[in-house]
Amino acid sequence: MMEDFIKWIFTTSHDPCEKQVHKAMELATKYNGIYYERKNLKNYLKNIDSYFVVNKNLTVDCKWKDGRLFFHPSVSKIRLNNYLKNGNDYLIESVKPDANDVVLDLTLGLGSDALLLGYFCREIIGIEASFPIYLVVKESINAYQFDELWLKESSKKIKIYHENYKEFIKKQDDNCYDIVYCDPMFENPQLKSNSINPLRKFANYDKIDKIDLENMIRISKKRVVVKARIYDSIWDEFQFDLKIGSKKSGVIFGVIEKK
Ligand SMILES: C[S@@+](CC[C@H](N)C(=O)[O-])C[C@H]1O[C@@H](n2cnc3c(N)ncnc32)[C@H](O)[C@@H]1O
Structure with a gap:
């Protein structure tokens, strides 16, 4: 699969706690991706299509320019x-x-x-x-x-x-x-x-x-x-x-x- 060759970016939401940073770094290692500190993310945004964000509650979203994919139990x-x-x-x-x-x-x-x-x-x-x-x-x-x-x-x-x-x-x-x-x-x-x-x-x-x-x-x-x-x-x-x-x-x- 083409997507297997992509280096995925992992970061946190703004002002993260230690657990968020730890999880984002752990995911970057687990999935062979790259961890960026949230405050530096803006420097890379023009080169990336989408990235994963570890939230305060430790769930993970995928974000892109005008959208967001997140887990929820729906209906x-x-x-x-x-x-x-x-x-x-x-x-x-x-x-x-x-x-x-x-x-x-x-x-x-x-x-x-x-x-x-x-x-x-x-x-x-x-x-x-x-x-x-x-x-x-x-x-x-x-x-x-x-x-x-x-x-x-x-x-x-x-x-x-x-x-x-x-x-x-x-x-x-x-x-x-x-x-x-x-x-x-x-x-x-x-x-x-x-x-x-x-x-x-x-x-x-x-x-x-x-x-x-x-x-x-x-x-x-x-x-x-x-x-x-x-x-x-x-x-x-x-x-x-x-x-x-x-x-x-x-x-x-x-x-x-x-x-
Ligand atoms: C209509 S959605 C399924 C919704 C799901 N039943 C639910 O309740 O959330 C179809 C999903 O199947 C995945 N999918 C489609 N073809 C697939 C395949 N060949 N192998 C594995 N997953 C596939 C899609 O990427 C998509 O996430």
Whole structure:
């Protein structure tokens, strides 16, 4: 991946405490990047596109000229509350997670779906191809001050890996995850989506192909769930046992049950 050759810059927010400086320096070493003191950052800004910032609460943001990518649980809390009240959530209805399940989330993003799934199951393995997205989530999720205990507990169940899922799934044994979930960037984007817009600059835009889907089915024990938009080509290219979703939002979850 091209981004593997980039020397990433790590800094802190203004007037940092010792812990922030320590974490920024530690991350620079861990990810083979460069640490800049915040007060000197302005000298380098014209040469860099984006950089990582360790915040006062030790979460990590990625910043660029007119944008910022940061970890937050998004609408997971509202979605769980709705589900517990009315039993309505298309992700939960299609994944059907059980308490003992291990779910492979091939497209972690900011981990909002993974956090919700973590409420229901034993473990989530989250794969993310984009280095900035991976780093922001991986290095923030344990520091983030969740306001609900279940979100904290769920975050501890998520294991995060930086890899392209297309390569990752080739190397996995048959039937080794209960459920495989894939939510790639939509072919027909929903540009009004506040949760996805901050990801767009760095997201990977791979399309699911036949080999990917065969591998997803091979490595799952119970089912494969794919999320896409109603007019995306995946619905013409592959057969699904069930398709559920909202006509209004145009977001569909396709399920392939493992026979
Ligand atoms: C629509 S977002 C997923 C949102 C996520 N479900 C959530 O709840 O936050 C798609 C994410 O998958 C990542 N992605 C796309 N193709 C990928 C691939 N081939 N391997 C790994 N990650 C991929 C993108 O970089 C992006 O972060």
